[in-house]
Amino acid sequence: MDFQKLKNKITSGGLKFTHQRMVIYEALCRSEDHPTADMVFSRVKEANPGLSKGTVYKTLDTFVHANMVQKFTDDLGLMRFDPVLESHSHLYCSKSKKIRDYKNAALEKMLKKYFEENQIDGFEVEEVSLVIKGKTK
Amino acid sequence: MDFQKLKNKITSGGLKFTHQRMVIYEALCRSEDHPTADMVFSRVKEANPGLSKGTVYKTLDTFVHANMVQKFTDDLGLMRFDPVLESHSHLYCSKSKKIRDYKNAALEKMLKKYFEENQIDGFEVEEVSLVIKGKTK
DNA sequence: TTTTTTGTTGATACTCATTCCTATCTGGGA
């Protein structure tokens, strides 16, 4: 992603454009492994020694509030960040501990339909997500 | 659950029967809210002042290894314990932050069937679970 | 341009769930 596109992404989220935000957002987009804030920090600190850990945590949270990235908790309780906004599931590999995206519109639709047709007693469903655990082949 | 049943539960898991284990297992079974180790500790400490927090954490983990209880991570990253062994989903109430059980054999079967018929490229599915977020009505 | 306001950053201290350490204790087999 080039400079202009990054700048647009950030300002169109209603945020001021800063060097730190650019660097952090770019690092997240380049990562395919749904990094934690700490992982983003270590990928970014070499080229940006002045950048502090707290800023990475805060900035990523700012992106979440601006709807630029998604946040979720993995099976170990760590906060993970994902620049993909469309709804999708995650594959947890029990061997490598890596997390992959799994997009399947048909499955999403099937689940959505199921919970529209089958109400849960005393509960109003807002969001359903799948946790898929297994092994990379 | 009476004394004999509790004792059986613990020894049949291959564990030594101790007062602490009985008290902790009983408190967990009486709880309907999938408590954290800390919550179990505070429910138990009044009637058992000598019991330490470390013991509660370790004992609950022992139960998990002995397949007497299930452990899962909630959306805030806290470890929750559940004495219900059959596979089931959880309902997360965004208002009260409470977690309820949701058993639905038909849904479980539907998902199982789906992933048997629809392989994921390069991934071997072992376990699928649902995270259902919404509001208690 | 200067001043004011507003938002951002870095450094550090802090919280809090969980794990680790170790001295001490105990249930149950010999």
Place this chain on the structure above:
DNA sequence: TCCCAGATAGGAATGAGTATCAACAAAAAA
């Protein structure tokens, strides 16, 4: 009864994440 592997108590250590706050920068007002 005696013994010891396993269990426990108590507290220190860990580590992810948050709060605080002074310094700073960029935009808005004067």
